[in-house]
Amino acid sequence: MQKKDIDWGSLGFSYRHTDYSYFSNYKDGAWDEGTLTPDHTITLSECAGLLHYCQEVFEGLKAYTSKNGDIVCFRPDQNAERMYNSAQRLCMPPFPKERFIEAVEDVIRANAAWVPPYGSGATLYIRPYMFATGDVIGVKPALEYQFRILTTPVGPYYSGGVKPVKLKVSDYDRAAPHGTGNIKAGLNYAMSLYPSVQAHAEGYADNMYLDPQSRTYVEETGGANLLFVKEDGTLVVPQSATDSILPSVTRRSLVDVATKMLGMTVEQRPVKFSEIGDFVECGMCGTAAVISPVGEVDKDDEKIVYGMEETGPVMRKLRETLTGIQDGEIPDQFGWVHKVDCE
Ligand SMILES: *Cc1c(COP(=O)(O)O)cnc(C)c1O
DSSP states (O other): OOOOOOOGGGOOSOOOOOSOEEEEEEETTEEOOOEEESOOOOOOOTTBHHHHHOOEEEOOEEEEEOTTSOEEEEOHHHHHHHHHHHHHHTTOOOOOHHHHHHHHHHHHHHTGGGSOOTTSOOEEEEEEEEEEOSBOSSSSOOSOEEEEEEEEEEOOSOTTOOOOEEEEEOSSOSSOTTSSTTSOBHHHHHHHHHHHHHHHHTTOSEEEEEOTTTSOBEEEESSOEEEEEOTTSOEEEEOOTTSOSOOOHHHHHHHHIIIIISOOOEEEEOOBGGGGGGOSEEEEEETTTEEEEEEEEEETTEEEESOSSSOOHHHHHHHHHHHHHHHTSSOOTTOOEEEOOOO
16 A cells, blocks of 8 residues: 655644545434545535534544554544443434444545554544534434544644643633533533633643632643642542543553553542642643643642653653553553554
8 A cells, every 4th residue: 555645744733634534324213334435525404403502522533553564543442432422411322332443444444545654753633523414493402413534644743852831720611510521522622712712822732620610629621631740659630520521541541551550559539729739740641642741830820830841750651651552662461552454
């Protein structure tokens, strides 16, 4: 297979269509068999439920080339499961989990020429999503849906090396207590755009959100979970009392890496904002960057500084270990790396 002629290392994070997308439609109570398509547009009714009552959920994962030359993706079963849960929360018919994994494999195979070579740092970003196509005018769940996967090649997250970032504690909330913060729905991002634009304009990489009920506990950022390290090396992972943290696949994988491979102690519990000044490292985690070190957190006039110079040793070790497993440089004792046969 001839790879596309692309300068992989200089790709950014923007959309560029590949050869195929995948879609399956839901109608009369059933999903159709699904198919690949070279058409990267969607024609919708002006009354589609997506456009009025925001029935949309999505996932994000990446396909890449591992050290031995295999095309792989990371824990697609976890994305299948999470999307199933997200769909149910918005009264959408969940896409069967086995079919989700097959569709991800099909679309990767069809776009194998777009999967960047090993060592380029680039990946083929896979975006499965689902939305209401059926007409609704009275408020209720639509009767018709589309499950779709688009793929787009993206460059290395850190082209100039990993650099700590600054976060700002937002005066806004990204989710409501017991709302939809724990599912991957586009509506959560609509909520966080305004504070996100503000934070960027003020020179911050992202917002740190506090729990929307008492505003005393740390939750997550707009699109990544948070991790902290105590002085004694314990990894501290915030839990939400109001169910408003997104269950990050990267975070759950890092917790397993920490306990089962690195012999670390992990505390998963509600974390008060007032205690994060006692921690020695902070990081954000998600599929895109795996871990981004956080060097400083600002709240009004208060500054909590972890260090803007370099990544702390624990975050570095966690990051190297997980990316090593993903790339096939460290044995995968968990069965997380999913090979896609692309003959
Ligand atoms: C997707 C997402 C994350 C990261 O999840 P991963 O599965 O690790 O990519 C974290 N927070 C929010 C709000 C998200 O939407």
